[in-house]
Amino acid sequence: MTKDAVLTGRHFMMGNIACAEGALAAGCRFAAGYPITPATEVAERLAERLPAVGGTFLQMEDEIASIAAVIGASWGGMKAMTATSGPGISLMLENIGFALGTETPCVIVNVMRGGPTTGIPAVELQGDVIQPRRGSHGDYQIIALAPSSVQEAFDYTLEAFNLAERFRTPVFVLTDAFLGHMREELIVPEAAQIPVVNRRLFPPDKDTEGLPGFLDEDVAPMPVFGRGHKAHVTSSCHDAYGRRNVIDAKALDVFIRKLNDKIEKHRDEIVRVASDAEGAEIVLVSYGSILRCAQAAVEAGRAEGLPMGGFKLATLWPFPDREIAALAGKARHLIVLENNLGQMFHYVQAAAAGRSHVSFLRPRVLGELHEIEDILKAVREVRS
């Protein structure tokens, strides 16, 4: 295997592999995982590639240990990730909460599969899109990106690392069985062209008792282990020095708000959408692999004179509520397309706030991609 972390060039590559390559290009040097269809290729690729670039891959005893090891490695200073599917995320949610509360940068890839529960491992669904936002207990904010192509599997995984480092938070990359296993063109630029963000570090000569209230900062510098900072890191409610406070409700209030504000205040930097809805009356709102169906439907629909457009949610969380509100102010009708029974749909509807009508096109067969004709039929119905 090559010693280059960045595979500059033009490739014909599978989505899962592109995801692993995006991680390596971002500087990921530690991955831990557990086999699960349809995500296993990500782990296999990282297992092959990491040693030659100076990194480590560990197959752990379960998904819980995998995310734990990822968080441990992040506290040891490494960029770290894991890749799994819905059932694995369900197992990891407690420790993802730990990463949130301790402000640990890390990337979690969910190659979504047929659920709920064991479901069908090799069929694509978009069934786990609310899970990052509300799956772990308590109030928190999360960042989740939804690639819709092999190129985006690379780009968004890279971006996920940058966001994780910038905001000291776990970041989800939500792909699915279809995207993970399909092959498309991938273009990887020169390493020098790739923007890489690194976490802000604690001042080298200080320890955590000596830097007044350092956790009060918007995004606090990270007292990575092994550098003499004597950092006390706990997911218990803690004060601005990382000291556990399990007595005062006021301390908990500060703790919760601080963690939430960290992401909310910066949502404009994080949220990304793409609009192809200029002058469109009817707009298809979608994300991930279903975006491809929406794009094809928009092309075909416009060819037959339908006044339609498309709107892509690149970040699912923080939810692009303002962007949807603006869209709803211009369009007459939004149709949400997703391969589930309507998950992001409710958030789109709420954000549209009555400015335009919002409906959900239920997939004819959950687990299959939407047929273009089904989408156009829905558009024609709405129009009349």
Added chain:
Amino acid sequence: MPKPVVISINETLCKGADGCGICLALCPKDVFKIAERLTTRGIRLPVVEKVTACTKCDNCVIYCPDMAIVVRLQEVPEAAAAVGRTTQ
């Protein structure tokens, strides 16, 4: 063989001889006894009764779960200058 020592018991760290009492039980020379009066925290501290019986076996130092007891040889000048309890 008894050695000249200074034994100090930190009133803030000690959790009281009634709830704990390990130093009293593990001293082979019965150097300690329980104070008669409660402190303002409501506990009865161990008190040094027979300092000259101490052989500096360090049992009390090692077994105290709260690191509240220090035994110093009296040759240490600062220790010799102050005898008894401290409230660090």
Added chain:
Amino acid sequence: MSLTAFEHPLAGYIRPSAKTTANCPGCGNGILAQSILRAIEELGLTLDDFVFVSGIGCAAWIPSPSFYADVLHTTHGRPIAFGVGIKAALPNKRVMVISGDGDLTAIGGNHLIHAARRNIAMTVFCVNNGIYGMTGGQVAPTTPLGLTTVTTPFGNAENPFDISELVKGAGASFVARWTTYHPRQLVKTAKKAIQKKGFAFVEVLSQCPVEFGRKTGIGNAVQMLEWYKTRSVSVIRAKDMSPEELRDKIVVGELVDIEKPELMETLAKIRDKAMAS
């Protein structure tokens, strides 16, 4: 480390903002804490040579927040798994896990046996008080058969683990057991465990006077230490004793000390080879 006349010899190792502990009076955890710190001092190491990891429970509060060092206080049962990641990122630091019997053998049992199997270099102190202390005295995998606890009000119907045997069976290269009645022996063993190039496991029976002693009627801190003293038998003597004679005894000492390839070293060799070719 400069000491004032009345400063405890180990005071320099304690985080300035965490001098007092939340432990009950007479809790054995503080005795183990001293033994660990004393061992580190006698080895000529500093706390900055370590990263401490602990889970949830009273034992996990030994390093967190008291040790003036890098400490990761994790979710329940998982300190070993987090420690694996830390070791992968910081191979030159010594990872020490200090946690309780419930944390490490109940919810955390899977991580314990796999880390032992992998022989990953870390020192694990499993503080065994035979009960779930922090949550108020529920039955643990180490609670003796028949004991009345708050979740076994009619008597515990389960057999307890022999934790050291479990870890030995999982393939650990160093296994030892002591009680808090043996702090000096603990220092010696801790030094060996810290120096061990591999998975080093030390089970420490520690008195929980409130949730185990008082609630189950066994006794107070002093009585429990006496109980440890009378029931302990050295591993050397135990070799010549029958299972019947050993039935209510605590076998103490170093039970396993073998050489095996260590995981991170093996991975480093793989990495070096991949980077060179």
